[in-house]
Each structure stands twice: as structure tokens, then as C-alpha cells.
Amino acid sequence: MxxxxxxxxxxxxxxxxxxxxxxxxxxxxxxxxxxxxxxxxxxxxxxxxxxxxxxxxxxxxxxxxxxxxxxxxxxxxxxxxxxxxxxxxxxxxxxxxxxxxxxxxxxxxxxxxxxxxxxxxxxxxxxxxxxxxxxxxxxxxxxxxxxxxxxxxxxxxxxxFLRIAGLVVIISFFVTIGALIALKPIVITPILRLRGDLINAGEAIKKDREPPDFYASSIERKDELGEVISAFIKMYKQIVGAINERKRAEGSLQESLRQVEAYSKALKKELEQGRHMQANFLPDRLPRKAGWEFAAFFKPARQVSGDFYDVFELPSGQIGMVIADVCDKGVGAALFMALFRSLIRVFSGQTELKGLKLSGENPIPDSTRPTTKADKSEYHSSALEAVRMTNNYIVQNHDKLSMFATLFFGVLCPDTGLLTYVSGGHEPLFVIGSSGRMKRLTHTGPAVGLIADATFRMEQIHLEPGATLLGYTDGVTDARSSEGSLFGRKQLEILLNETFSSAGGLIEHIKSKLFTFTGDAAQEDDITLLAVQRSPEAIDK
Structure with missing residues (x-):
């Protein structure tokens, strides 16, 4: 031994x-x-x-x-x-x-x-x-x-006791030595060889080499250790097969990734072009009228947006103001945003579009400026027919897409401060008087594009000297902090009760408070603000 x-x-x-x-x-x-x-x-x-x-x-x-x-x-x-x-x-x-x-x-x-x-x-x-x-x-x-x-x-x-104990120790010693000697050929040697096979298998897998000749595969045992050796050989073959399959899958995946990257780059480029085009739809500069200040802010949640605002001068010298939120987000909403904006502009300033008259009963006056209050009120009513015409156009031509917009459209007379408006399901606008008193301009009809021949009621309000009008989309009130709490309309009203010197100052104040509140939280919806302020020194004509 x-x-x-x-x-x-x-x-x-x-x-x-x-x-x-x-x-x-x-x-x-x-x-x-x-x-x-x-x-x-x-x-x-x-x-x-x-x-x-x-x-x-x-x-x-x-x-x-x-x-x-x-x-x-x-x-x-x-x-x-x-x-x-x-x-x-x-x-x-x-x-x-x-x-x-x-x-x-x-x-x-x-x-x-x-x-x-x-x-x-x-x-x-x-x-x-x-x-x-x-x-x-x-x-x-x-x-x-x-x-x-x-x-x-x-x-x-x-x-x-000592005799028996001594005998027990002697018997235990010899039995233990016998077990120790029997371990080598029965258990230890096969295990050490299996360990060597495992190391060789690991090296072959790591270095992507051909499978080695395993010593364990050359012996056959009918006991539990033989079952372990068989399981090892089977496992190695399965691993090699899985690795080869993975290589083939990785090759296909790499090709797919190259295609996806190319498509992603093209899509990103298209979206960036769409963003520039959509930004071009928004007014690059707001009208300048003596005694009036117009200010706006727009920030999309994605590259393209469904929100929009517009301030434009009508042929009569009146000012058209729009703030709207098209349902959904992304490319589809952006396309309909462009359509809504174009329809409102065309229907409020032209007499005919593809044979469709704006109004048979109340034709828009010619381009001469209205001189009396009655003329001005009639012109406002005719211009606001654009909301009804836009609604019917969307329902008749795009009802299967179920696209609609909440929309506020107002026509302002700069001389008198008279504002005639339609609010189609939009967030209520706020009018803050020179004394600080606040009033909401609530809905006068449903969202635009939902119901055929829907009725849109026209309302009027007088913006006195020093008064401010604020419009916004639900991206402001629905903004969330990193903890998940809502900014809310109540917080917006608190900001409107604070002192501000101009329409631009009000917009900047709301932006500062809003983005401080949201912090690092991801923007979930488009944010749009539109403010109009009449100078305190203005005089009604």
C-alpha cells in the first residue's frame, strides 16, 4: 500500500x-x-x-x-x-x-x-x-x-468499559481505513477524471474550439456516478448545440439591428423634418397692435405634437386667436393639428373653399374694416362660423379615424377690447381683470370633429384696459412631479393671483413654476400657453 x-x-x-x-x-x-x-x-x-x-x-x-x-x-x-x-x-x-x-x-x-x-x-x-x-x-x-x-x-x-471502548476504537479504525482505501478506485479517481473533463469542456467552450475527447465517455458504469457522467456528456452536447444556435441567432440579430438602425436613422430624420415643418406652422412672430401684448409658449412631449396655437390678423383688422389640443400624440396628432389650423384660417378669412361656402345667410363682409359695433359683432359671428365648418369637414371626411380636437377660437377687436369666442370642449380660459378679479371662459360646445352639425354657441366678453387673457392645454394642469403628484388647475389659479407686469412675464412665471414642480420627471403631454394683455392706458374707441 x-x-x-x-x-x-x-x-x-x-x-x-x-x-x-x-x-x-x-x-x-x-x-x-x-x-x-x-x-x-x-x-x-x-x-x-x-x-x-x-x-x-x-x-x-x-x-x-x-x-x-x-x-x-x-x-x-x-x-x-x-x-x-x-x-x-x-x-x-x-x-x-x-x-x-x-x-x-x-x-x-x-x-x-x-x-x-x-x-x-x-x-x-x-x-x-x-x-x-x-x-x-x-x-x-x-x-x-x-x-x-x-x-x-x-x-x-x-x-x-475500557475493554469494550478499546475494541470499538480498533474496529472503527480498521473499518475506516478500509473505506478510505476503497474510495480511490470507486469514487475519487472517477470524480477527478470527471473534473478534468469539466475543465477541458469549459476551455473548449470559452475558446470556441472543437469538443475534446472526454475520458469519462470511455468508461461505462451502472451506478449513480455513471449516471452523472452520462448527464455531463449530454449536458455538454446541449450546451454546444445551444451555443451554435445562439451564434446563428446573433448573426440574424446583428443583421436585424443594422436594418433597424438604418430605419431608425431614417425615421428620426423624417421626424426631425416633421418637427421643423410643424414648428413652421406656428406663428414665427405674433401680431403687434398698439395697446396689446401677445405672448405664447409651446413645448411638445415628443418630436411632433398635437397641440397648437395661432394668432393672426383677419382681413377686417380683427385678431383671430386659437389654442387647441388634438387628441392623442405623435405623428397622427401632428398631421391633424396642421389640418385643423389650416381649416380654421381658411374658413375664417375666405369666402369659399372647394365650392363650400362659409355661410349663406351671414356672408362675411368685404375687406373693408367694420365701423360700427353691429358691423364688428356681425363680422365676429361670421368668422367664428369657421369652427362649425371645420367640425363638419372633419366629421364628413375623417370620421373613421375618430380624430377630434378641443379648441378655443376667439376674434378680438383691438379698438374696443370686444372678444367673441367659441370654446369647443377646451380647458377653460382665464380672464384676469385689472383689479385682479378672475373669470373662467367655459365650454360653448363639444370638441371639434366629434358630432356632425354640432351646435357651437358664441359668447362675448369685454377685455377692459389692464385685463389679461390666458389660454392653456391640459399638458399644463396634468403635468406630474417626480413623485407622481399633479400640478393641477388650482395651482395654476394661485399663480394667476400673483402680480405680473406683462403677458410675456406671466408666461415666464408659469413656465418657471411648472418646470420647478416637474423637476426630472418625464413630460407626458404637450404644453402650450397663450397670453393676451391689454395695456392699462388703452382707451375704447
């Missing part, structure tokens, strides 16, 4: 664990066998002491058949103390009353004998052994409890 190999084998974690379990198992089995054997040996030795004492007591009681009194019996039994194995005793009458005692007092009591039937008792340290003999055995009307020396029993049990 190669002792060097044996020492090397002992250093393996698996070997040590198997050997340890074998050793512990043998010790446990021997211990289970030893415990009852130890108790049996102890009882045998104690029974031998009782038998010896029984013989001596029986002989003495035969010599005491002529004794009449208890005192004579006591003196006769005191002779037992002369035996080195008998250390003392007590004698009791049938009623349990003690007649006398000699030598050491036994721990076994008469009550334990009578009430519990205990006949023998070993002291805690194991050096004393008490035994009781009843009247039937003594052939005398008394009970005798003798204390006996059990020191020899304790020594004999210790020697017995």
Missing part, C-alpha cells in the same frame, strides 16, 4: 467527509450495542453480591430458630458486620417499626420496600448496594435491609 497516496487522499474534502461519516457511524453502532451490554453486566455483578449476601443471611437465620426476642435477634444479626462485604443494616417489624440498626444506615427505606416494592437500591456514587429480605425468605417475622459494599462492582464496570 502506498502510504503517500493514502495521506494525499486524506487531504481531499470529500474523502475526509466520507471517512468521518464511516468512523462516526461505526462508533454510533458500537455504542448502541454497548449501552445495554453495560447495564446487563452491571446487573449481573449486583446479583452476584445479593446472592452471596442471601446465602450468608439464610445460614444465620437457620441458626436463629431458637431466638425468642427481638433484642436477641438483633445481637445475632450484628455478626453479619464481620463480613467485609456487609457494611450495615436495619431490622423492621411487620408493621414497619424499626427493631434495630447496626453499621452504616442503608439509603433504602422500609416505606420504599412496603409501598413501592423496591427490593434493591444503588447509591448515587455506585459504591453502596442496599437489598431487602422479606419475612418469607428469612423464615422469621421481620424484614431485613442490608447495606453492601459495591466498590468492586464499580471497578469491574470501569474495566469492562
Amino acid at each position: 502506498n502510504l503517500k497516496w493514502l495521506l494525499t487522499l486524506q487531504t481531499g474534502h470529500l474523502s475526509r467527509r466520507i471517512v468521518l461519516w464511516v468512523f462516526v457511524s461505526v462508533i454510533a453502532i458500537e455504542t448502541i450495542i454497548f449501552v445495554p451490554s453495560y447495564h446487563n453486566r452491571k446487573n449481573e455483578l449486583l446479583d452476584q453480591i445479593r446472592e452471596i449476601s442471601t446465602a450468608k443471611i439464610t445460614m444465620m437465620m437457620k441458626l436463629a430458630h431458637q431466638i425468642k426476642t427481638n433484642e436477641e435477634l438483633m445481637k445475632h444479626l450484628e455478626q453479619l458486620e464481620m463480613d467485609p462485604h456487609i457494611l450495615g443494616g436495619t431490622i423492621y417489624q411487620p408493621d414497619g417499626e424499626m427493631i434495630g440498626q447496626f453499621g452504616e444506615f442503608p439509603d433504602l427505606t422500609i416505606s420504599q420496600v412496603f409501598d413501592m416494592g423496591v427490593k434493591n437500591f444503588v447509591s448515587v456514587d455506585g459504591t453502596r448496594y442496599d437489598s431487602a429480605w422479606m419475612a418469607e425468605i428469612l423464615q422469621h417475622n421481620c424484614t431485613l435491609i442490608i447495606r453492601q459494599d459495591a466498590t468492586s462492582v464499580k471497578k469491574e464496570l470501569l474495566a469492562y
